[in-house]
Amino acid sequence: MKRIYAKGKSILDEGVNCGKTSGLPKIISIKGLRKSFDGNEVLKGIDLEIDEGEVVSVIGPSGSGKSTLARCMCRLEKIDGGTVTLSGVEITSGVHDNGDIARLVGMIFQQFNLYPHLTVLRNITLSPVHVLGIPPGEAREQARELLAQVGLEDKADARPGQLSGGQQQRVAIARALAMKPRIMLFDEPTSALDPELVGEVLEVMARLARSGMTMMVITHEMGFAREVSDRVVFMDDGNIVESSAPAELLANPSQARTRQFLQRLLAGPGKAGSGVSAYGF
Amino acid sequence: MGFDFSLVIPRMGMFIAGAMVTIEASMLSIFFGAVLGIIVGILRVAPLKPVKMAAACYIYVIRGTPALIQLFFIYFGLPALGINLSAMASGVIGLSLNSAGYVGEIVRGGIEAVSRGQWEAGKVLGMSYLKSMRFVILPQALRNMLPAFGNEFVTLVKESSLLSTLAITELTQVGQQVRSVTYASFETFIIVGAMYLVMTTIATMGLRYVEKKWSVA
Numbered sequence: 001m002k003r004i005y006a007k008g009k010s011i012l013d014e015g016v017n018c019g020k021t022s023g024l025p026k027i028i029s030i031k032g033l034r035k036s037f038d039g040n041e042v043l044k045g046i047d048l049e050i051d052e053g054e055v056v057s058v059i060g061p062s063g064s065g066k067s068t069l070a071r072c073m074c075r076l077e078k079i080d081g082g083t084v085t086l087s088g089v090e091i092t093s094g095v096h097d098n099g100d101i102a103r104l105v106g107m108i109f110q111q112f113n114l115y116p117h118l119t120v121l122r123n124i125t126l127s128p129v130h131v132l133g134i135p136p137g138e139a140r141e142q143a144r145e146l147l148a149q150v151g152l153e154d155k156a157d158a159r160p161g162q163l164s165g166g167q168q169q170r171v172a173i174a175r176a177l178a179m180k181p182r183i184m185l186f187d188e189p190t191s192a193l194d195p196e197l198v199g200e201v202l203e204v205m206a207r208l209a210r211s212g213m214t215m216m217v218i219t220h221e222m223g224f225a226r227e228v229s230d231r232v233v234f235m236d237d238g239n240i241v242e243s244s245a246p247a248e249l250l251a252n253p254s255q256a257r258t259r260q261f262l263q264r265l266l267a268g269p270g271k272a273g274s275g276v277s278a279y280g281f
Numbered sequence: 282m283g284f285d286f287s288l289v290i291p292r293m294g295m296f297i298a299g300a301m302v303t304i305e306a307s308m309l310s311i312f313f314g315a316v317l318g319i320i321v322g323i324l325r326v327a328p329l330k331p332v333k334m335a336a337a338c339y340i341y342v343i344r345g346t347p348a349l350i351q352l353f354f355i356y357f358g359l360p361a362l363g364i365n366l367s368a369m370a371s372g373v374i375g376l377s378l379n380s381a382g383y384v385g386e387i388v389r390g391g392i393e394a395v396s397r398g399q400w401e402a403g404k405v406l407g408m409s410y411l412k413s414m415r416f417v418i419l420p421q422a423l424r425n426m427l428p429a430f431g432n433e434f435v436t437l438v439k440e441s442s443l444l445s446t447l448a449i450t451e452l453t454q455v456g457q458q459v460r461s462v463t464y465a466s467f468e469t470f471i472i473v474g475a476m477y478l479v480m481t482t483i484a485t486m487g488l489r490y491v492e493k494k495w496s497v498a
Contacts, residue, residue, distance in 0.1 A: 075405075076401055098405075098407050099409075101405075102405060102406055102407025107401075109401070113396075113398040115399065115417055117420050117421050126408075126416055127406040127407050130412055131407035132407070176405075
């Protein structure tokens with residue numbers, strides 16, 4: 001445990017140094033990222049830079065590569081080309097273990113992926129204790145604080161199966177934050193939720209954004225994209241088509257494909273409508 | 282045609298002693314078979330090809346040969362290599378190795394039934410393959426596997442009757458002895474069969490109980 005902990009510290013130092021030397025600290029820097037599945041190219045050379053504390057929403061049709069991009073950024077997918085550098089650490093270099101990566105970046109899944117056999121509290125403390133080497137008592141205390149932050153302090157001893165989808169996703173956010181990552185990725189965090197549960201999750205995310213966390217959120221919730229994010233990225237067919245401030249991109253997209261996507265989204269009956277209204281800003 | 286239990290009943294002590302040997306051999310074999318089987322099952326899904334192949338070969342051989350031949354090989358065959366084991370040791374080792382093959386396959390199925398999202402959650406939360414396996418995957422897999430485990434345990438209790446061929450005085454062997462003295466074959470094997478039924482019933486009920494207790498998740 002000690003060894004891993006020391007390694008983690010050195011990574012953070014590395015990150016700070018990198019920021020200083022470049023003068024422009026980009027906490028996320030992706031260059032020429034390529035990824036194929038069975039010869040089918042899903043990411044066709046993605047370049048993306050995100051500032052510390054910036055909140056970026058990624059929108060685009062299904063199959064555009066949004067999820068794959070997020071999954072490559074936390075090493076759930078092996079990449080075929082390019083680099084992903086988080087906080088100065090090239091995570092794709094192959095020299096870092098899973099613990100190193102988890103200190104840099106947290107990931108929230110569409111399906112929550114809580115551990116069903118463990119209580120909420122144990123879900124949150126498992127990695128801090130067994131990966132970071134934090135004493136169990138301290139980890140539990142921290143977990144309770146995090147649960148309070150997501151409004152679930154009374155659910156510490158419940159099993160995930162006893163919670164609603166919205167509650168499960170909030171626990172998942174608390175669990176990810178327990179690793180003290182510098183970046184949080186959200187892969188369609190509200191897509192599996194009943195419409196009336198979407199708001200509570202987005203609210204927690206908005207609070208997290210205000211606290212200064214660097215976030216990349218893949219979403220169909222245009223309300224969230226518009227109100228909470230600093231920038232919206234539109235992806236289509238494995239490329240980033242357009243990237244700009246939400247008001248600009250959503251109201252006045254410069255690319256025809258973006259316009260098309262947004263028009264279809266607004267015209268469609270389901271997702272767009274519920275997305276805007278559920279958030280209720 | 283009348284049946285006469287009067288010759289058999291006085292030998293009840295022998296039957297019970299035999300049943301105790303059956304229980305002892307079964308429990309030991311279940312324990313070692315489960316431990317070894319879990320290891321085989323984990324190796325069977327390991328992300329290393331040679332390891333995976335070795336475990337697959339083991340399962341292939343065990344499941345493809347009769348348990349009786351495996352026992353004979355250990356008890357009668359190994360002495361040719363200078364390995365001399367007592368009948369009981371041979372029996373327990375043989376049944377354990379045999380059970381491990383079946384348990385290994387059950388464990389593999391149980392592990393593969395845990396959703397990929399659980400592996401992914403463990404990974405992005407910093408856990409290595411082995412830590413994910415230990416804290417996240419295996420506990421869920423074992424729960425999934427419990428019914429199949431139960432079947433395997435019951436099978437093993439019944440298969441322990443093969444130990445009679447190694448001249449171990451377990452329940453079946455006692456039956457043979459009583460029969461050869463009393464010639465009351467029908468009565469003897471009615472009693473032997475009933476005693477196996479009692480043992481397998483208790484084992485099944487015990488496992489049901491554990492299953493219920495664990496399934497809260």
